Amino acid sequence: LSPKTLKNFPPGPPKLPIIGNIHQLKSSTPHRVLRSLAKKYGPIMYLQLGQVSTVVVSTPRLAREILKINDICFDDRPTSTASQIFFYNAQDIGWAPCGEYWRQMKKICRLELLSAKKIRSFSSIREEEVSNIIKVFESKAGTPVNFTEMTVEMVNNVICKATLGYSYKDQATLIELLLDVLKTLSAFNLASYYPRLQFLNVILGKKAKWLKMHKKLDGILEDVLKEHRARRRNNNHQEDLVDVLLRVKETGDMDFKLTDEHVKAVVLDMLAAGTDASSTTLEWAMAELMRNPRIMTRAQAEVRSVVKGDTITETDVQSLHYLKLIVKETLRLHAPTPLLVPRECRHDINVGGYDIPAKTKIIVSAWACGTDPDSWEDAESFIPERFENCPINYMGADFEFIPFGAGRRICPGITFGLSMVEYPLANFLYHFDWMLPNGLQPHELDITEITGISTSLKHHLKIVPIPKVLSKVR
Numbered sequence: 001l002s003p004k005t006l007k008n009f010p011p012g013p014p015k016l017p018i019i020g021n022i023h024q025l026k027s028s029t030p031h032r033v034l035r036s037l038a039k040k041y042g043p044i045m046y047l048q049l050g051q052v053s054t055v056v057v058s059t060p061r062l063a064r065e066i067l068k069i070n071d072i073c074f075d076d077r078p079t080s081t082a083s084q085i086f087f088y089n090a091q092d093i094g095w096a097p098c099g100e101y102w103r104q105m106k107k108i109c110r111l112e113l114l115s116a117k118k119i120r121s122f123s124s125i126r127e128e129e130v131s132n133i134i135k136v137f138e139s140k141a142g143t144p145v146n147f148t149e150m151t152v153e154m155v156n157n158v159i160c161k162a163t164l165g166y167s168y169k170d171q172a173t174l175i176e177l178l179l180d181v182l183k184t185l186s187a188f189n190l191a192s193y194y195p196r197l198q199f200l201n202v203i204l205g206k207k208a209k210w211l212k213m214h215k216k217l218d219g220i221l222e223d224v225l226k227e228h229r230a231r232r233r234n235n236n237h238q239e240d241l242v243d244v245l246l247r248v249k250e251t252g253d254m255d256f257k258l259t260d261e262h263v264k265a266v267v268l269d270m271l272a273a274g275t276d277a278s279s280t281t282l283e284w285a286m287a288e289l290m291r292n293p294r295i296m297t298r299a300q301a302e303v304r305s306v307v308k309g310d311t312i313t314e315t316d317v318q319s320l321h322y323l324k325l326i327v328k329e330t331l332r333l334h335a336p337t338p339l340l341v342p343r344e345c346r347h348d349i350n351v352g353g354y355d356i357p358a359k360t361k362i363i364v365s366a367w368a369c370g371t372d373p374d375s376w377e378d379a380e381s382f383i384p385e386r387f388e389n390c391p392i393n394y395m396g397a398d399f400e401f402i403p404f405g406a407g408r409r410i411c412p413g414i415t416f417g418l419s420m421v422e423y424p425l426a427n428f429l430y431h432f433d434w435m436l437p438n439g440l441q442p443h444e445l446d447i448t449e450i451t452g453i454s455t456s457l458k459h460h461l462k463i464v465p466i467p468k469v470l471s472k473v474r
């Protein structure tokens, strides 16, 4: 299509001068605002967000057109000052342009960290971390624990041990930085609306703040590389992802020259993407169980009938059919990244009868697809049973359920992510009964959302563990 023939843009809400539609997105939950707008203006919608032309897609049929049928046109990511600063000129996997570098680095991570075989080999790490958190829950029996904070730490320990070979000594600082980076990368950050007015970032004081955060993170990653180089000289230890990347860098086995910055960008990707999405899923699953005592009771009965003895194995988890349905339903209703990660259109194209010009930012609402009334009955309710005898899966082929995205940019961490949700959840339900604090009733639990790049509970989930042994005595 030549620019002259691009006439039929998707419909969208009326715009104001200069800011376009920004004012309509002033909300802590853009996925909800976008779905309401889509109900009015249609499942493919055009928004002008400052200088950024944006198309939002909200049904499974259109998601399929973008992520499958025209994947090659939509497999790039828009660039932003934040992704340039934090990821060493977007040289990670999540923000890198979809070329040979991206393909090879994604392949290394798939093979060396995220394959089913590798994930099985990390089972002792998961067991140790889950056993530690259970001990803390036991020590706090009968009093409220900050479930959100504790599970973020647990998940981050697993990711760090698998990726770096150890948990990071100043974990609190690392987690704070990782979550801040992800918040900054949200598609709905004011600074991202005016890419051609970079001075705006300076005026808003954002750039200075981001550079400071980057410097701190870079210091952490430099330490990691230094420690790995020293360790590699001793030779006799299991290679982790950092070792593999450093080895590939030295042997020069790639079609391009790998630098320390590439290694740091990819390691940062794993730590950030891995920590946030998995712990958010765990938090939402537990919040829904606390709100739905019937589902909690059924899930506990299942895990307590399957497990023999006092230790849950990962093989046991494979038999926890209902628990897996709960995780699926959590991902449908609370996809941690409800708007996926934005894509960018490579060339002019026609989708759903509408013209989309090259370089348009594309947002696919996984959440709107997951709650699409034509695909799901009683779509807003949490009903794990809906997945019973239902072939719909999250592997990127069923577009009414795409919490991990789809196509070439699909999340490579699905199995790893789920291993950090299912196994801990099974343990929490097996070893404890759970209560809400201060006599709160299930329906009173506050599940207000807040959105950065992921959507989590606005207020940390605080709940009371009652060890199974104690609850039997009661």
Ligand code: HEM
Residues within 6 Å of the ligand: 093, 094, 095, 106, 269, 270, 271, 273, 274, 275, 277, 278, 281, 335, 336, 337, 340, 341, 342, 403, 404, 405, 406, 407, 408, 409, 410, 411, 412, 413, 414, 416, 417, 418
């Ligand atoms: C429940 C857990 C997780 C969820 C729900 C999730 C979700 C997502 C989503 C929606 C995307 C964007 C896909 C798209 O654009 O189509 C993504 C990308 C990505 N995820 Fe995950 N993720 C999870 C866990 C993980 C883990 C554990 C890792 C690694 C340790 C990881 C690494 C990545 C990377 C590197 C990308 C970028 C892929 C690319 O651009 O090619 N994720 N994830």
